Amino acid sequence: MPNIWGENGIYAGQYRRHSVDADVRFFAGWKTMEELFSTIRKEQEIYATVGIFAFKMAARITEVLNSKADMFVLDEESGFILVRNFPILKRWKAIDKIIICERCKTENGKFETTCTSCGANLLYSGKRKYKTERKDIKRLPFFIKIKEHFSEEMIQHLIKHPNGHLFPSPYNEGEPYSRKWAWNLVKDYGTIVGLDSLYNHWFRSQRLMQLGNQYKFTREELKAFSGIIKDETLDKYSKQIQSYTEKIGLDVTAEKFNQLMVQ
Numbered sequence: 001m002p003n004i005w006g007e008n009g010i011y012a013g014q015y016r017r018h019s020v021d022a023d024v025r026f027f028a029g030w031k032t033m034e035e036l037f038s039t040i041r042k043e044q045e046i047y048a049t050v051g052i053f054a055f056k057m058a059a060r061i062t063e064v065l066n067s068k069a070d071m072f073v074l075d076e077e078s079g080f081i082l083v084r085n086f087p088i089l090k091r092w093k094a095i096d097k098i099i100i101c102e103r104c105k106t107e108n109g110k111f112e113t114t115c116t117s118c119g120a121n122l123l124y125s126g127k128r129k130y131k132t133e134r135k136d137i138k139r140l141p142f143f144i145k146i147k148e149h150f151s152e153e154m155i156q157h158l159i160k161h162p163n164g165h166l167f168p169s170p171y172n173e174g175e176p177y178s179r180k181w182a183w184n185l186v187k188d189y190g191t192i193v194g195l196d197s198l199y200n201h202w203f204r205s206q207r208l209m210q211l212g213n214q215y216k217f218t219r220e221e222l223k224a225f226s227g228i229i230k231d232e233t234l235d236k237y238s239k240q241i242q243s244y245t246e247k248i249g250l251d252v253t254a255e256k257f258n259q260l261m262v263q
């Protein structure tokens with residue numbers, strides 16, 4: 001049986017489609033995270049900062065890129081950063097049914113029988129779909145402790161960007177960096193640190209595992225922090241192998257687990 005597990009429990013087999021489900025098994029640990037971010041920072045400081053925000057907030061990369069200064073309240077005296085009105089960019093709602101013309105890709109109304117653009121018969125070459133739009137849903141306000149790894153980097157970035165977007169695009173004034181940029185960013189992270197298994201949700205998943213494993217967050221607390229509402233989704237992100245091995249008195253680290261997988 002060939003080894004399919006790479007460093008830190010990251011899936012390293014032939015199957016290339018990355019998913020939280022298959023790729024992440026453990027919180028990599030603060031030391032590994034420090035190495036990761038400092039390596040990235042040497043190449044591209046902004047990449048490291050985006051990754052840090054994604055990790056600290058258990059957020060999607062696109063949510064990080066769309067963050068605005070007024071969502072963050074820095075209270076150094078109390079020792080926290082409060083994040084409020086943070087939008088969840090994944091939730092969609094169906095607003096109408098449409099028919100996509102498979103020949104020319106035009107969107108047609110749900111009652112059309114021929115394509116309004118190319119005249120194709122939609123009974124044969126039409127695909128029914130729901131037209132969706134993002135739901136305007138915000139996460140509950142959540143706290144980030146200042147005395148924790150990478151909070152200082154967050155604070156420095158917040159101070160540098162007191163208004164508007166936290167990650168303004170240098171190419172498009174008044175707009176944040178784009179999704180496409182984010183996608184390249186995640187690919188580049190992997191290349192820079194020599195891990196080609198890094199992908200956007202890795203940071204989010206790492207944070208959830210850290211909160212569960214180190215701070216002993218309950219499921220409800222993980223949900224409150226992350227805005228994840230489905231049990232199934234939460235299970236994918238916050239695997240709890242470390243928690244139960246600890247409870248039965250076994251010291252199973254990520255490294256140990258990887259060794260066992262290759263035997």
Ligand SMILES: [Zn+2]
Nearest residue numbers: 101104115118
């Ligand atoms: Zn058409």
